Amino acid sequence: MSTESGTFLDQFPAEAKVVRTAFYSSFVALFVGALMGILQVLHRTDVLRIVDSADYYSLLTLHAVLLVLSFSVFFLVGIFTWAVTTSLDRGLQDLRYTWAWYGLMALGTLLAGIAVLGAFIPGLDMSAAVLYTFYAPLQAHPFYYLGLALFIVGTWLAGLDWFRSWWAWKKDNPDERIPLPTFMALTTTLFWILSSAGVAVSVLAFLLPWSLGIIDQVNALLTRTLFWYFGHAVVYFWLMPAYLLWYTMLPKISGGKLFSDPLARVVFVLFLILSTPTGIHHQYLDPGIAEGFKFIAMVNTMFLLLPSLLTAFTVVASMEHGARQRGGSGLFGWLRALPWRDPVFTGMALAGLMFAAAGFSGMINAGMNINYLVHNTWWVVGHFHLTVGTAVALTFMAATYWFLPQLTGKAIWSKSLGLVQVLVWFVGMTFMSNSMHRQGLIGVPRRTAEPQYSGFDYEVAVGSMAELNMQVIIGGTLLFISTLLFLTVVVMTVIGDKVDGLPDNGYADTLSGPEDAPLVLDNLKLWAGIAALLVILAYSLPLAAIITRGGILGPGGSPSPQFVDTLLFVGRVAADTVGGVIA
Amino acid sequence: MRVSRAGLLVAIVIMVPIIVELRTVVVHLGFDVSLAETALFGAMMIGALVLWAMAPDIRGREPNGE
Numbered sequence: 313m314s315t316e317s318g319t320f321l322d323q324f325p326a327e328a329k330v331v332r333t334a335f336y337s338s339f340v341a342l343f344v345g346a347l348m349g350i351l352q353v354l355h356r357t358d359v360l361r362i363v364d365s366a367d368y369y370s371l372l373t374l375h376a377v378l379l380v381l382s383f384s385v386f387f388l389v390g391i392f393t394w395a396v397t398t399s400l401d402r403g404l405q406d407l408r409y410t411w412a413w414y415g416l417m418a419l420g421t422l423l424a425g426i427a428v429l430g431a432f433i434p435g436l437d438m439s440a441a442v443l444y445t446f447y448a449p450l451q452a453h454p455f456y457y458l459g460l461a462l463f464i465v466g467t468w469l470a471g472l473d474w475f476r477s478w479w480a481w482k483k484d485n486p487d488e489r490i491p492l493p494t495f496m497a498l499t500t501t502l503f504w505i506l507s508s509a510g511v512a513v514s515v516l517a518f519l520l521p522w523s524l525g526i527i528d529q530v531n532a533l534l535t536r537t538l539f540w541y542f543g544h545a546v547v548y549f550w551l552m553p554a555y556l557l558w559y560t561m562l563p564k565i566s567g568g569k570l571f572s573d574p575l576a577r578v579v580f581v582l583f584l585i586l587s588t589p590t591g592i593h594h595q596y597l598d599p600g601i602a603e604g605f606k607f608i609a610m611v612n613t614m615f616l617l618l619p620s621l622l623t624a625f626t627v628v629a630s631m632e633h634g635a636r637q638r639g640g641s642g643l644f645g646w647l648r649a650l651p652w653r654d655p656v657f658t659g660m661a662l663a664g665l666m667f668a669a670a671g672f673s674g675m676i677n678a679g680m681n682i683n684y685l686v687h688n689t690w691w692v693v694g695h696f697h698l699t700v701g702t703a704v705a706l707t708f709m710a711a712t713y714w715f716l717p718q719l720t721g722k723a724i725w726s727k728s729l730g731l732v733q734v735l736v737w738f739v740g741m742t743f744m745s746n747s748m749h750r751q752g753l754i755g756v757p758r759r760t761a762e763p764q765y766s767g768f769d770y771e772v773a774v775g776s777m778a779e780l781n782m783q784v785i786i787g788g789t790l791l792f793i794s795t796l797l798f799l800t801v802v803v804m805t806v807i808g809d810k811v812d813g814l815p816d817n818g819y820a821d822t823l824s825g826p827e828d829a830p831l832v833l834d835n836l837k838l839w840a841g842i843a844a845l846l847v848i849l850a851y852s853l854p855l856a857a858i859i860t861r862g863g864i865l866g867p868g869g870s871p872s873p874q875f876v877d878t879l880l881f882v883g884r885v886a887a888d889t890v891g892g893v894i895a
Numbered sequence: 896m897r898v899s900r901a902g903l904l905v906a907i908v909i910m911v912p913i914i915v916e917l918r919t920v921v922v923h924l925g926f927d928v929s930l931a932e933t934a935l936f937g938a939m940m941i942g943a944l945v946l947w948a949m950a951p952d953i954r955g956r957e958p959n960g961e
């Protein structure tokens with residue numbers, strides 16, 4: 313906890329500026345992304361088609377890239393920077409370095425955005441309608457791959473920034489436990505670097521050279537597999553900062569304390585070791601990967617339910633503690649004593665509720681056999697608008713109502729409007745996501761500009777296709793309105809005047825503190841080693857098989873057995889080394 | 896009031912997914928409910944919730960100030 317009181321801006325003005333800039337960048341991305349979202353809704357349902365259906369995929373690429381990369385990640389680097397600075401109670405080591413990683417991320421977004429939007433400029437031979445998964449043989453302008461690479465490198469440098477803060481702090485405080493928010497930022501950074509290394513290899517070694525014309529072709533399954541090697545861990549990269557807020561802010565705002573610091577540490581350690589060796593669960597339907605590997609990925613995925621259930625328990629217990637501190641009583645009566653008028657609380661609580669619903673559809677996605685039913689349908693889109701599109705996005709929006717005063721020294725322009733905003737999001741997402749799930753079950757495909765086929769009618773189980781579409785239109789419109797309300801509150805707050813008497817910067821105390829947590833939990837080297845080991849176990853054989861069969865650069869290329877042997881050898885040495893370190 | 900106004904608003908909002916999902920469940924149980932009937936039923940459920948919330952708390956407890 314901070315020794316000096318006051319807002320974050322009072323304590324760390326220079327860091328506050330970094331966090332503020334990151335947040336504003338994320339809000340710009342949110343605006344453009346949401347605009348694309350409503351356009352997609354209207355296009356697919358054939359209400360309004362302002363672009364040619366062939367260009368729909370450029371809009372969709374922009375929507376996904378801006379929302380799941382720029383909006384989420386700019387916001388979360390802000391949160392982690394705040395969390396590390398606040399909990400270590402020290403500024404960053406070198407702000408020029410900090411601005412450099414921010415600059416890289418901004419430049420990366422810009423390049424990728426230009427590549428996508430280039431498709432709309434007549435005469436310009438530029439496009440990137442490859443969707444955010446950029447599966448080969450879809451090919452984008454080199455700017456797109458370069459932009460993504462710069463963006464990811466920027467996030468690595470950001471992670472290193474938080475590590476540098478911690479290393480410096482550890483020198484001054486050799487015997488202290490890592491403060492919980494810093495612990496969360498560091499464990500997240502570790503699995504993020506481990507997993508995004510895969511997509512970096514895919515982009516830098518294969519897709520970028522291919523798009524530049526340096527190599528003729530790539531092994532499509534290899535680049536896909538490298539994408540999904542990162543593609544599941546990235547969802548936890550978005551989710552961990554939301555968890556950080558649920559663990560460290562929600563209890564405080566409910567009027568209580570975090571139920572258990574040790575449990576929170578266990579959860580983050582589990583995510584560190586399990587996030588990456590699960591990615592193949594996105595490839596259940598890919599030919600060319602043996603069933604056995606898919607089965608291993610499924611088992612790992614099911615294990616990942618554990619930390620999420622632990623989180624549900626700890627967070628609800630902390631909220632109940634807070635409510636009882638505020639005079640709540642009864643089996644369920646305590647719910648009434650929670651601060652529902654506060655959009656920070658209500659937004660996060662509703663986001664958590666939707667995340668629980670997403671957990672159920674997620675289990676269906678994760679099961680190898682039932683996945684076949686929903687794969688590549690709109691069900692999946694319904695699912696992740698509950699996870700990243702709400703559990704994360706709504707938590708971030710709600711948190712903004714707490715952070716903005718901390719970062720600007722200004723009071724939120726209208727908290728009531730903020731409350732309305734989070735409620736409208738919840739209702740909008742209920743309509744949109746429910747209908748997407750139901751459409752998916754009857755086979756409506758995702759990523760399709762015109763999912764209407766002549767001479768074919770979907771067999772709707774309940775209601776009619778028109779009703780389902782109407783539900784998506786209403787939901788999407790409410791979501792867009794909610795986004796506009798959010799941005800209105802942000803802009804009006806930012807252009808307002810500074811005020812005194814804002815709450816102090818800080819985060820929740822704990823009922824059971826770090827002194828109850830076994831020391832081994834703080835041994836980041838150990839957990840990083842185990843994470844790397846699990847990755848090697850889960851991925852070395854599938855990757856070797858893919859390369860042996862398809863060739864490192866795809867069919868007709870050299871099968872490159874020498875390379876595979878080297879890979880396996882290096883893998884075995886690495887595994888032995890890690891094993892040796894642990895033993 | 897048994898709950899605060901904000902609390903009531905949140906409760907109403909949480910009813911929305913329940914009503915939407917209820918229709919699917921009921922139809923699968925073999926009762927064909929139309930959109931209009933669902934809307935009517937939903938309005939009744941929310942009405943009941945509002946009535947419950949507006950009624951004076953018999954145990955005489957004040958909801959928390961928020």
Ligand code: HEM
Nearest residue numbers: 346349350352376379443700701705758759760788791792
């Ligand atoms: C204004 C609110 C939003 C609306 C109206 C909206 C609407 C849509 C629609 C209709 C699609 C499906 C397009 C298709 O399958 O053809 C879609 C896809 C997607 N949305 Fe959203 N969305 C919104 C917010 C968000 C948010 C907040 C996120 C994440 C933070 C998000 C992430 C995505 C992703 C990753 C895809 C998948 C793109 C792909 O398949 O390549 N959306 N969105």
Ligand SMILES: [Cu+2]
Nearest residue numbers: 543544593594
């Ligand atoms: Cu996944």
